[in-house]
Amino acid sequence: MEITNVTEYDAIAKQKLPKMVYDYYASGAEDQWTLQENRNAFARILFRPRILIDVSKIDMTTTVLGFKISMPIMVAPTAMQKMAHPDGEYATARAASAAGTIMTLSSWATSSVEEVASTGPGIRFFQLYVYKNRNVVEQLVRRAERAGFKAIALTVDTPRLGRRESDIKNRFTLPPNLTLKNFEGLDLGKMDEAADSGLASYVAGQIDRTLSWKDVQWLQTITKLPILVKGVLTGEDARIAVQAGAAGIIVSNHGARQLDYVPATISALEEVVKATQGRIPVFLDGGVRRGTDVFKALALGASGIFIGRPVVFSLAAEGEAGVRKVLQMLRDEFELTMALSGCRSLKEISRNHITTEWDTPRDSPRPLARL
Incomplete structure (x- = not known):
């Protein structure tokens, strides 16, 4: 079957993967309202394309924290990728590098x-959960730095794990042949089976619920790497993130896996962008499945987007080739959207290129000026 869009990998992954693994990747929290809304909210944003502009040359390049990348489409951190394919994170790292974009581990x-760094050159960020044992965190951050990672994406929406009912039903745990490789030497690499979700039990045992803004400042004392705060959904928290010295914000609801009935990230994006007043870049994570979605996010002020599930589903379906194809399809669709909207570079994408349900009606037409 000829794959023509990113979403088609979902069904292939569902056929190929054990139920426990597919459900873990695919599911959201509780009623999964936000999981649906992450997609649906994009569908309610419409284009206002501009015509008769020379779009023979389109430039999609951009810089993120000073690093030049080929397009504003990056790879989000998704856990335990070897459950999807034996090459796991190696394949994703190589695919992102080949596409000239950033992978977050x-x-x-x-x-x-260290293993991901060994796959060859590439710009890589490291997503961090803060463990109760701060020595573990310090060691991990130093290792990421030594391995050439360029930024820390601090996940701030997971003091406890959201209620993912399919994981409870399936008694989710990491398959016995795999470990959480970064913690292997620290005796934290294994996940015990539990009466409900093994991951939820692991998080309850290891992840620090006391995490607060002062820890963002503590992190800055142990690393020179820029810190992206991942999991911001409100203007209030965006303002604090700027004050706390964050290098950027990732608007994320954790793939709708934490608190259900939070807004779609695309719906929360503009509020966060406005609150930062242009002082730090804001990125979007969640629900992006089309090049049109990428354009909409940039029109609402995002500096770039991250994709998660499309990566693991394409990885499950076709390994590294699948991830490469997903990045290429999104790139091609985004380029086409720019052309058909009359935008030749990212800086030409403006708020006027879209209309949303929360916009005030546009001015009534004025009499035509004489030509």
Whole structure:
């Protein structure tokens, strides 16, 4: 079957993967309202394309924290990728590097920071969960730095794990042949089976619920790497993030896996962008499945987007080739959207290129000026 869009990988992954693994990747929290809304909210944003503009040359390049990348489409941190494919994070790292974009490695990867670094050159960020044992955190951050990672994406929406009912039903745990590679030497690499979700039990045992803004400042004392705060959904928290010295914000609801009935990230984006007043870049994570979605996010002020599930589903379906194809399809669709909207570079994408349900009606037409 010829794959023509990113979403088609979902069904292939569902056929290929064990139920426990597919459900873990695919599911959201509780009623999964936000999971649906992450997609649906994009569908309610419409284009206002401009015509008769020379779009023979389109430039999609951008810089993120000073690093030049080929397009504003990056790879989000997703845990335990070797459950999807034996090459796991290695394949994702190579695909992102080949596409000229950034990969974010999860703390809970099934390949270590050193192993991912060994796949070759590439710009990589490291997603961090803060463990109760701060020595573990310090060691991990130093290892990421030594392995050439360029930024820390601090996940701030997970003091406890959201209620993911399919994981409870399936008694989710990491398959016995795999470990959380970054923690292997620290005796934290294994996940015990539990009466409900093994991951929820692991998080309850290891992740620090006292995490607060002062820890963002503590992190800055142990690393020179820029810190992105991942999991911001309100203007209030965006303002504090700027004051706390964050290098950027990732608007994220954790793939709708934490608190259900939070807004879609695309719906929360503009509030966060306005609150930062242009002082730090804001990125979007969640629900992006089309190049049109990328354009909408940039029109609302995002500096770039991250994709998660499309990566693990395409990885499950076709390994590294699948991830490469997903990045290429999104790139091609985004380029086409720019052309058909009359935008030749990212800086030409403006708020006037879209209309949303929360916009005030546009001015009534004025009499035509004489030509």
